[in-house]
Amino acid sequence: MTPLLKVQNIQKLYGKRIGCTDVSFDLYPGEVMGIVGESGSGKSTLLNCLAGHLAPDAGEVMFDTRAEGMKDTVTMSEPERRMLSRTDWAFVHQHARDGLRMNVSAGGNVGERLMAVGARHYGDIRDQAIDWLGRVEIQESRVDDRPTQFSGGMQQRLQIARNLVTGPRLVFMDEPTGGLDVSVQARLLDLLRGLVREMGLSAIIVTHDLAVVRLLADRLMVMKDGHVVETGLTDQVLDDPQHAYTQLLVSSVLQV
Amino acid sequence: MALSGENRPYLDHSMADYNFAYLDEQTKRMIRRAILKGLAIPGYQVPFASREMPMPYGWGTGGVQVTAAALTPDDTLKVIDQGADDTTNAVSIRKFFEKTAGVATTEETGQASVIQTRHRIPEEDLREDQILVYQVPIPEPLRFLEPSEVETRKMHSLEEYGLMHVKLYEDISRHGAIATAYAYPVKVEGRYVMDPSPIPKFDNPKMEMAAIQLFGAGREQRIYAVPPHTQVVSLDFDDYPFEASKADAPCDLCGAEDSYLDEVIMDDAGTRMFVCSDTDYCTGRRKAGHIGAQGTAFEEDAA
Numbered sequence: 326m327t328p329l330l331k332v333q334n335i336q337k338l339y340g341k342r343i344g345c346t347d348v349s350f351d352l353y354p355g356e357v358m359g360i361v362g363e364s365g366s367g368k369s370t371l372l373n374c375l376a377g378h379l380a381p382d383a384g385e386v387m388f389d390t391r392a393e394g395m396k397d398t399v400t401m402s403e404p405e406r407r408m409l410s411r412t413d414w415a416f417v418h419q420h421a422r423d424g425l426r427m428n429v430s431a432g433g434n435v436g437e438r439l440m441a442v443g444a445r446h447y448g449d450i451r452d453q454a455i456d457w458l459g460r461v462e463i464q465e466s467r468v469d470d471r472p473t474q475f476s477g478g479m480q481q482r483l484q485i486a487r488n489l490v491t492g493p494r495l496v497f498m499d500e501p502t503g504g505l506d507v508s509v510q511a512r513l514l515d516l517l518r519g520l521v522r523e524m525g526l527s528a529i530i531v532t533h534d535l536a537v538v539r540l541l542a543d544r545l546m547v548m549k550d551g552h553v554v555e556t557g558l559t560d561q562v563l564d565d566p567q568h569a570y571t572q573l574l575v576s577s578v579l580q581v
Numbered sequence: 582m583a584l585s586g587e588n589r590p591y592l593d594h595s596m597a598d599y600n601f602a603y604l605d606e607q608t609k610r611m612i613r614r615a616i617l618k619g620l621a622i623p624g625y626q627v628p629f630a631s632r633e634m635p636m637p638y639g640w641g642t643g644g645v646q647v648t649a650a651a652l653t654p655d656d657t658l659k660v661i662d663q664g665a666d667d668t669t670n671a672v673s674i675r676k677f678f679e680k681t682a683g684v685a686t687t688e689e690t691g692q693a694s695v696i697q698t699r700h701r702i703p704e705e706d707l708r709e710d711q712i713l714v715y716q717v718p719i720p721e722p723l724r725f726l727e728p729s730e731v732e733t734r735k736m737h738s739l740e741e742y743g744l745m746h747v748k749l750y751e752d753i754s755r756h757g758a759i760a761t762a763y764a765y766p767v768k769v770e771g772r773y774v775m776d777p778s779p780i781p782k783f784d785n786p787k788m789e790m791a792a793i794q795l796f797g798a799g800r801e802q803r804i805y806a807v808p809p810h811t812q813v814v815s816l817d818f819d820d821y822p823f824e825a826s827k828a829d830a831p832c833d834l835c836g837a838e839d840s841y842l843d844e845v846i847m848d849d850a851g852t853r854m855f856v857c858s859d860t861d862y863c864t865g866r867r868k869a870g871h872i873g874a875q876g877t878a879f880e881e882d883a884a
């Protein structure tokens with residue numbers, strides 16, 4: 326099987342400081358990869374390099390495009406990359422306000438990606454928006470409300486609906502449950518797990534919550550100081566950590 | 582060629598120091614370059630170095646600079662504000678060019694070679710030998726939803742216009758119909774999405790015209806243009822098609838059924854009257870003998 330994403334030797338420096346370095350891995354269709362590590366270990370930097378938000382200083386990010394097969398998203402043209410990010414890719418931000426239009430209704434937020442790829446029938450767009458609100462457990466009656474009128478958990482679910490409506494093949498998530506109450510986190514995790522399974526999504530999830538990776542991730546990558554120190558199947562890494570740092574992490578000393 | 586001071590009969594002493602049409606030749610050349618670029622890329626917003634004009638922003642300084650750069654001594658200028666030649670804004674801009682350029686002016690659409698407008702397109706079809714100059718307050722149609730200039734420029738260059746439809750979507754979900762009645766966004770020649778300035782959407786279909794259309798935004802320092810006979814399509818949804826609506830009534834003065842109407846309140850009792858917003862069009866019809874429900878024959882009225 327061809328990987329959906331093939332990452333090779335990605336490096337990003339901020340001046341002399343290492344953001345992340347020498348990161349390589351393959352992600353296969355339907356696979357969920359978790360990235361864990363302490364604050365400042367380079368998780369967001371790596372994710373943003375993969376999603377095309379940051380230009381890496383070195384390395385390749387090969388993506389299995391629909392039209393042309395494996396293609397390096399680092400060197401492809403900006404229009405091409407932006408087209409990917411509103412069709413085949415999705416990005417769920419930690420702070421919903423970074424991923425939502427706060428002055429646009431919930432329906433408009435979900436409909437935007439549809440309109441961006443050419444949907445021009447209001448009734449169809451609205452029906453799909455309502456359907457997706459339902460799938461993330463937001464009532465139809467809230468379709469015309471703005472996200473500012475939503476709770477934090479609802480905003481996050483709306484952000485997920487907005488991202489998934491065009492049926493992306495790869496979802497990037499940066500701390501999707503961060504900043505939420507524990508009970509709200511649990512519900513969101515359940516929802517995410519359901520969607521990932523139902524849609525057969527491939528995803529890369531950055532978190533420093535081991536509960537999140539245990540629930541969602543098939544494979545795990547542990548980062549420290551910009552380097553990957555350990556990778557493997559999630560259960561193996563968590564139950565039998567090899568690297569001293571991972572052992573420390575799992576023993577919950579470093580858990581936040 | 583600029584006229585010398587002696588040849589400009591309307592010039593009073595204090596204006597004698599100014600160049601033809603107020604702006605110096607170098608500035609006009611810079612503006613003409615922006616206009617030519619705008620015509621070459623229909624609907625694209627060309628940045629230009631807007632100059633201080635002896636009138637405040639919001640009084641059409643963008644349009645005035647474009648007009649100044651487009652005028653020649655042989656031109657005949659018409660200036661309208663909301664369709665009328667006699668409002669304060671229109672009168673003061675007309676006087677400004679009478680003084681600084683000494684050009685002939687007119688209120689008759691058909692007689693004008695350059696027409697500067699705020700908020701309307703004349704009812705009478707414009708010709709190939711005419712130029713229509715619009716005053717524009719906010720040139721960026723994406724501004725409503727995307728405040729970042731860097732991002733909107735990128736959206737234009739990559740033709741990412743989904744956001745325009747989000748705006749229309751919001752309109753329908755809030756009002757049950759596309760409620761945008763002015764500054765209704767258009768796509769020019771299948772490429773750039775453009776703000777037509779705050780004209781009523783009734784005027785949108787007229788933008789596919791024979792005349793040259795130039796748009797000037799002074800505060801925002803942008804010029805854009807639509808060349809003659811260019812395709813201009815108003816954005817819409819399949820199930821909510823664009824409609825060039827107007828008040829469903831004839832003009833009470835001249836009986837016109839096809840012109841854009843202003844609703845005028847006549848007295849304290851709230852008596853209303855619909856009249857053409859294009860005053861020259863209305864007058865022309867009345868001169869030709871057309872009389873509306875509350876109108877009188879033209880000669881009588883003038884007496």
Ligand SMILES: Nc1ncnc2c1ncn2[C@@H]1O[C@H](COP(=O)(O)OP(=O)(O)OP(=O)(O)O)[C@@H](O)[C@H]1O
Pocket residue numbers: 339342343344345362363364365366367368369370371533
């Ligand atoms: N814009 C930037 N400019 C300079 N240095 C940066 C920048 N962004 C991140 N860094 C540095 O790069 C390293 C990795 O940061 P990054 O944000 O990727 O970590 P992280 O693992 O996502 O942390 P957190 O868990 O706190 O979100 C850190 O040393 C950080 O200080």
Ligand SMILES: [Mg+2]
Pocket residue numbers: 368369370
């Ligand atoms: Mg981070």
Ligand SMILES: [Zn+2]
Pocket residue numbers: 832833834835836837840856857862863864866
């Ligand atoms: Zn009339």
